[in-house]
Amino acid sequence: MGRKSTSDKRNRWLWIGLAAPGAIWLLVLFVAPFYVMLSVAGGGINEFFQTVVPVWNPLHWSSFNFSAVWHDIVGAGAYIGPPALRTLLYTGIATAISLAVAYPVAYFVSRYAGERKSLFLVLLIAPFWVSYMMRMLAWIDLLQQGGFFNSALSFFGLPGNTDWLGGKSVTVILGLVYGYIPYLILVLYAFLDRIDQRLLEAARDLGLSKWRTFWSVTIPLSKPAIVAGCFITALPMVGDYFTNQLLSGAPGTTMIGNAIEGQLDSPGQTGQGAVLALMLLVVLLIPMIYYVASTARASREAI
Amino acid sequence: MASTTESVPRPARAEPLPERSRPRGNPWRRPWALEGFTWLYILWSIIPIAIAVLFSFNKGASQATWQGFSTKWYVGSQVTSVLHNPSLHQAVIQTLILGGLTTLICVPIGVCFAIGIDRWRTRTSTGLNLVMIFSFVIPELLLAVALFLLVTQALTFISLGTPAEVAGLVVWNLSWPAIIVRARLVSIGRSYEEAAADLGASRMRAIRRVLIPLLMPAIFASAVLVFASTVDDFVIVEQLSSTGNTQPMSVLIYSNVHGGLSGPALNALATILLVISLAAALIGFIAYRWLTRGERTQGSTEALTGIAGI
Numbered sequence: 001m002g003r004k005s006t007s008d009k010r011n012r013w014l015w016i017g018l019a020a021p022g023a024i025w026l027l028v029l030f031v032a033p034f035y036v037m038l039s040v041a042g043g044g045i046n047e048f049f050q051t052v053v054p055v056w057n058p059l060h061w062s063s064f065n066f067s068a069v070w071h072d073i074v075g076a077g078a079y080i081g082p083p084a085l086r087t088l089l090y091t092g093i094a095t096a097i098s099l100a101v102a103y104p105v106a107y108f109v110s111r112y113a114g115e116r117k118s119l120f121l122v123l124l125i126a127p128f129w130v131s132y133m134m135r136m137l138a139w140i141d142l143l144q145q146g147g148f149f150n151s152a153l154s155f156f157g158l159p160g161n162t163d164w165l166g167g168k169s170v171t172v173i174l175g176l177v178y179g180y181i182p183y184l185i186l187v188l189y190a191f192l193d194r195i196d197q198r199l200l201e202a203a204r205d206l207g208l209s210k211w212r213t214f215w216s217v218t219i220p221l222s223k224p225a226i227v228a229g230c231f232i233t234a235l236p237m238v239g240d241y242f243t244n245q246l247l248s249g250a251p252g253t254t255m256i257g258n259a260i261e262g263q264l265d266s267p268g269q270t271g272q273g274a275v276l277a278l279m280l281l282v283v284l285l286i287p288m289i290y291y292v293a294s295t296a297r298a299s300r301e302a303i
Numbered sequence: 304m305a306s307t308t309e310s311v312p313r314p315a316r317a318e319p320l321p322e323r324s325r326p327r328g329n330p331w332r333r334p335w336a337l338e339g340f341t342w343l344y345i346l347w348s349i350i351p352i353a354i355a356v357l358f359s360f361n362k363g364a365s366q367a368t369w370q371g372f373s374t375k376w377y378v379g380s381q382v383t384s385v386l387h388n389p390s391l392h393q394a395v396i397q398t399l400i401l402g403g404l405t406t407l408i409c410v411p412i413g414v415c416f417a418i419g420i421d422r423w424r425t426r427t428s429t430g431l432n433l434v435m436i437f438s439f440v441i442p443e444l445l446l447a448v449a450l451f452l453l454v455t456q457a458l459t460f461i462s463l464g465t466p467a468e469v470a471g472l473v474v475w476n477l478s479w480p481a482i483i484v485r486a487r488l489v490s491i492g493r494s495y496e497e498a499a500a501d502l503g504a505s506r507m508r509a510i511r512r513v514l515i516p517l518l519m520p521a522i523f524a525s526a527v528l529v530f531a532s533t534v535d536d537f538v539i540v541e542q543l544s545s546t547g548n549t550q551p552m553s554v555l556i557y558s559n560v561h562g563g564l565s566g567p568a569l570n571a572l573a574t575i576l577l578v579i580s581l582a583a584a585l586i587g588f589i590a591y592r593w594l595t596r597g598e599r600t601q602g603s604t605e606a607l608t609g610i611a612g613i
Contacts, residue, residue: 011506012423019419021412022477023431028458029474030438033449036457054456105344108337123345129580130352131535133556134573138355140366140560141570147367148354178348231440239442242537246560257444264448277448284442292436 034281041065041274050268065271069279072272080259080276087255090169090244091237094176095230098184101177102229106188107218110195124189127182136246139175140165143247167250175247176237184233191225192218224294231291238284256280356577359570366567376571383568390555391572398534398551398576400465405472405533410526412473413480414518418510420481421488439478446475447542454543463545471539476532480525487521520594527587531580552576 039054042061046053055061073080109120127135142149143164154160164171195218203213241257260280263273355366359377363370373379378386385391416435420428438446450471454461461467495517499509515522537553544550550558552572559569 014506015419015423015428017419018415019423019428019431022416022419022435022481025412025474025477026431026434026438029450029453029470030446031434032457033446033453036453037449040452040456052452052456054452101344104337105341108334108341112334112337120341120345123349125584127348127352129531129577129584131553131573131576131580132537133535133553134355134577135352137556137560137569137573138351141355141358142351144367178351182348235440235442239444239538241444242541242557246557249561260444260448264451270452273448274452277445280442281445284445288437288440291440292433295436296433 037274037278040271041278043271045268045271052270065275069272069275080256083254083259084256086169086253087238087257090173090176090255091234094173094180094237095234097173097177098181098233099226099230102181102184102188103226106185106192110189110192121189124182124185128186132179135178136175136243139171139178140246143171165247165249167248167252169253171247172244172253175243176240179240179243180233180237184229187229187232188222188225191222191228195221224298228291228294231287235284235287235291238280352577355570356574359567359574361567361570364566366570376567377575380568383566385568385571385575388568390550391568393548394550394552394555394572395575397465397549398553398579401468401472401536401540401551402530402534402579404465404469405476406526406530408469409473409476409529410480410522413477413525413529414484414522416477417481417484417488418514421485435478435481438474439482443475443538447471447539450474450539451542463543464549467543468540468549471543472533472536475536475539476529479528479532480522483525483528484518484521487518491517520591523590523594524587527583527590530583534576534579534583 036054038058038061039056040052042058042063042065043055044053044062044064045051069080072078073084105124109117109124113120141147144150145161145163149164150160150162152160153162199221200213200217203217204210208216239257241255241261244253244255244258256276260273260276263269263276265273357369358366360372360374361370362373362375376384378384381387383391385395416431420432420435450467454463454467454470461470491514495513496509499513500506504512534551535553536551537557540551541554541557544554552575556569556573
C-alpha cells in the first residue's frame with residue numbers, strides 16, 4: 001500500500017466522514033439484502049397466509065426451502081434443470097458470438113480508424129445510450145410476422161412466414177448478443193487502444209508476419225481484456241430474464257432468471273426463489289471474484 | 304472541376320511502393336475486410352433502432368407496414384398518444400423523477416466515497432472498495448431480488464415504489480462515480496493538493512478549491528452515466544415498483560409488448576426515452592470537452608470514452 005504521509009493520519013476522520021455515506025449505503029442496501037435473502041431462504045412460511053417468515057438467527061435456519069429446491073432440481077418432476085442448462089448454453093453461445101464480432105471491430109477502430117476514430121466511437125457508443133427496451137422493441141418490430149425481416153426473406157425467395165418470436169432459441173441468442181455486445185466492444189476498445197504500438201513494431205521489425213504479430217503479440221497482450229470483457233458480457237446474460245420474455249415468451253426458452261422470478265412471485269414459494277437466487281450467486285461468485293481480483297491487480301499496477 | 308487538378312494525381316493517403324521493394328506488404332495499407340466488417344456491425348446495430356424510431360411516426364397502427372407520416376402517437380390521438388394517455392405520460396414523468404433523484408443522491412455520495420476510500424488507506428477501506436466493485440459486477444437480478452426481500456421483510460419503512468426504486472438505483476449505480484472518480488484521482492496524483500497545503504490551505508479547503516475542480520470532468524461524466532443508466536434501468540425498478548404510477552417507461556414498454564397498449568405508441572415512448580438519453584450524452588460530451596479544455600488530451604476521442612465510462 002502506498003506511502004502514508006502524516007497529514008493522512010491527522011485527516012483520518014475527514015476521510016472516514018467522506019467515505020461514510022457511501023459505505024453505509026453499500027452496507028445497508030447491498031450487503032444487508034443478501035443477509036435478508038439468507039434469512040428468507042433459511043426461514044419458513046406461514047401456512048395460513050402462504051407468506052414468508054424470515055428467521056434472523058443463523059442457528060435456527062431450516063433446510064426446508066433448500067430441500068424443496070433440491071427436489072425441483074433432481075427429484076421427480078424436476079423443472080429447474082432445463083432452464084439452468086439453457087442459461088449456460090445461451091450465455092456461452094451468445095458470449096462467443098459477441099467476442100467473435102466485437103474483437104475485430106474494436107481492433108479496427110483502435111488501430112486503423114485514424115482521424116475518423118471519433119466518428120467510429122460515436123457509432124459504437126450510440127447503442128450504449130439507447131435503452132435496452134428500445135433495442136428489443138426494434139427487433140420485435142422487425143421479426144414479427146409480416147415484418148421487414150420476413151419480407152426480406154421472401155424477397156430473396158426464402159420462406160418468409162417464420163414465426164421468429166414464437167419461441168426460437170436462435171432469436172433469444174441473437175437478442176442477447178444485440179443487447180450486450182456494446183459493453184464488450186467498449187472494454188476491448190479501451191484496452192486495445194492502450195497497447196504500446198512499439199511492441200507491435202518491434203515484432204514486425206524482428207521479422208514476424210502481420211498474422212504472427214497478431215497471434216503471438218496482440219492476442220496474448222489483450223487476454224486480460226478478453227477475459228474481463230467476456231465476464232462483463234456474460235454475467236448480466238446469466239441474470240437476464242426479460243430478453244427471452246420479450247423475444248419469445250415461450251416456456252421452451254426460459255432461463256434461470258425466469259425460474260427465480262416465477263418462484264419469488266408465487267405465494268408460498270418465495271423462500272425457494274431466495275434459495276435459487278443464492279445458488280446462482282454461489283455459482284457466479286467464482287467468476288465475480290476472479291474479475292474483482294484482476295481489476296484490483298490492474299489498479300494496483302496503475303498506482 | 305478545374306482541368307489542372309485532373310492531370311495532377313490526387314495525393315494518396317499512403318503512396319503504394321512498387322511490389323518488390325516491400326517484401327512484407329505495406330503496413331499502412333487500409334484493412335478493407337476489417338473496415339467492411341466494422342461497418343456491417345454498425346449498420347446491424349443502428350438500423351433496427353432507426354426503423355423503430357421511424358414507426359413511432361406511422362399513421363397506422365402497424366409496426367411493420369409504413370402507412371404515412373403522423374405524430375398522432377405522440378400528441379394527436381386522444382386515447383393512445385403519449386401526451387393524452389395517463390399511463391404513458393405518467394411513465395415519462397416517473398422515469399425523469401427516478402433519473403433526477405438517483406443522480407442527485409448517487410453522484411455526491413459516490414464522489415465522496417471515492418475520495419475517502421482513496422485517501423483513507425486501511426484494511427476497512429480496501430474491504431469497502433471490494434464491496435463496491437462487487438456491486439458493479441453482480442447480475443442485476445440478484446441484487447434486485449435481494450433488495451425486494453429487504454424492503455418487504457426487513458426495512459419495511461422503505462415502501463415499494465419511488466422510495467425503494469431510488470434506494471436501489473443509488474446502490475446499483477454507486478460504482479460509476481466511485482470507479483471513475485477514483486481513476487481520475489489516481490491520474491491527478493497528490494502534488495496539486497500538497498502545493499495548496501504548502502501555500503497554507505487547510506485540507507478541506509484544498510479539497511474544495513483544488514481537488515473538486517480537477518475532478519469535475521470525472522464527476523460530470525459519472526453524473527451523465529448514472530442518469531442514463533437509471534433512465535434505462537429495468538430490472539431493479541421492475542422488482543421494486545408497486546402500482547402503475549411508479550412504473551417508468553422501461554417497465555411499461557416491457558409489460559405492454561405482448562398485448563395491452565401495443566402499436567406505435569410504444570415506439571413513441573421508446574423514442575422519447577432515446578431522446579432523453581441522447582440529450583444527456585450530448586450535454587455530457589459538451590461539458591466534458593469544456594471542463595477538460597486546458598488539458599493535453601486527444602480532444603473528442605477522450606471526451607467520448609470519458610462519458611462512456613472507459
